[in-house]
Amino acid sequence: MGRSRPPTMQDVARAAGVSRSTVSRVFQNGGEKVSPDAQIRIHEAARAMGYVHNLVASGLAARSNRQLGLLIRDATNPAYGHLHAEMHRAVLAAERTLVSVTAHRHDYGGTEIEGLHRLMGLRVAGVFVGTGVTAAEDLAETVTGIPMMIVGRPNSHPRIESVSYDEKAHGRDMAEQIAAAGHRRVVVLEAPVLYSRVFDLRMRSLVDRCTELGVSAVPVDLLPVEQGVGRALDVAREERAGCIVCPVDYVALELLRAAAQRGLRVPEDVSTVGFDGLGDGLDLIGLATMQLPVRQVVRDAVVRMEELLEGADLPVRHSLHTGTFLPGRSLGPPPAGHNC
Incomplete structure (x- = not known):
C-alpha cells in the first residue's frame, strides 16, 4: 500500500533504529x-524512503x-x-x-x-x-x-x-598537439576513476588518439601527486620519453617544480602539458594547456x-x-x- 503522506523525521529514525x-x-x-555508522544508516534510510x-x-x-x-x-x-x-x-x-x-x-x-x-x-x-x-x-x-x-x-x-x-575531444586534441611537436613516446599520469571521472576520460581519450598517431604512452600512477610527478620524471628518463602529460594544470605546476628541483629544463630536457587553462599567470609560466569553455x-x-x-x-x-x-x-x- 502506498504512503499517504511524505516521510517524516520520525519515520527515518524508526527505519534507522535511532532516536528522532x-x-x-x-x-x-x-x-x-x-x-559514522549511525550517520550512514540514517542517510540510507532517508534515501530509501525519499525523505528530504x-x-x-x-x-x-x-x-x-x-x-x-x-x-x-x-x-x-x-x-x-x-x-x-x-x-x-x-x-x-x-x-x-x-x-x-x-x-x-x-x-x-x-x-x-x-x-x-x-x-x-x-x-x-x-x-x-x-x-x-x-x-x-x-x-x-x-x-x-x-x-x-x-x-x-x-x-x-x-x-x-x-x-x-x-573532454574526449580535449584528450584527442592534446594528443595531436604532442604528435605535431614530434613526440613519439610520452608518459601519461593517470588517476583512478573514483578520484576524478574527468581525469580518467581525458587520459583515456588521449592515449587512444596517441595509439592511432603512432605515439606510445607509458602510464604512471598520479597519486599522491607529490610522488606521482617524481615517478613521472623517473620513468620519462628511463623510457626516453620526451613529454609528460598531466591531467590538470595544478599537477603540471607540481611537475614543473619537481623538474626545477632536479635541475631539469622544460622543454629542453622534458616537455609537459596540462588541462583546464584557467589559472592566473599560466601565460607567464608558458604552460601548454587545453582551456575549458566555462562561460x-x-x-x-x-x-x-x-x-x-x-x-x-x-x-x-x-x-x-x-x-x-x-x-x-x-x-x-x-x-x-x-x-x-
Missing part, C-alpha cells in the same frame, strides 16, 4: 556527536522558487572556481539567486551526496551539479522531483541533463534550466562544448636521442 533527536543532529548539525529535510521555514520555502542550487567541487581548483563565479553571474542575470554547497576535493562522494540533501532541504527549484566524482546513477537516486543538471562533466545518463566540456557551458546550462523550469515535457539533452588549445613553451620538440 539523532536524526535531527545529522540533518541540522552536520552529524555532530553522531557515530526542510531546513527553512515555510515562508522562505514558498519564496524559494527563484532559488537554484549548485553543488561544486573544491573551489581552490581554478576550473571549479571559474565555474562557480560564472554560474553566479549567469543566474543573477536570469533574475534568480544561487545557493551553493562545496565538497572537499579529496572526498570521494560522501559529502557530495550530503550537499545535495542540503540543497534539496532548502527547496531549490533546480540543481546544478558541478563535480567530477559522484556517479550519475547515485545522483539520479538522490535528486528527484526537481530538474537536475550536470555541468562541466560529460554525461550520458538517460534521466539526467548535462551541459559539459567535451559558454554555464550560459547554455542556465538557459536550459529555465526551459526545464517552465514545465515543458522536454527530452533529456546532453550538450558538449569544446575548448581551445593554448600553446606554451612547456611543449617543445623531443630532446635529442629520444623517441628511439
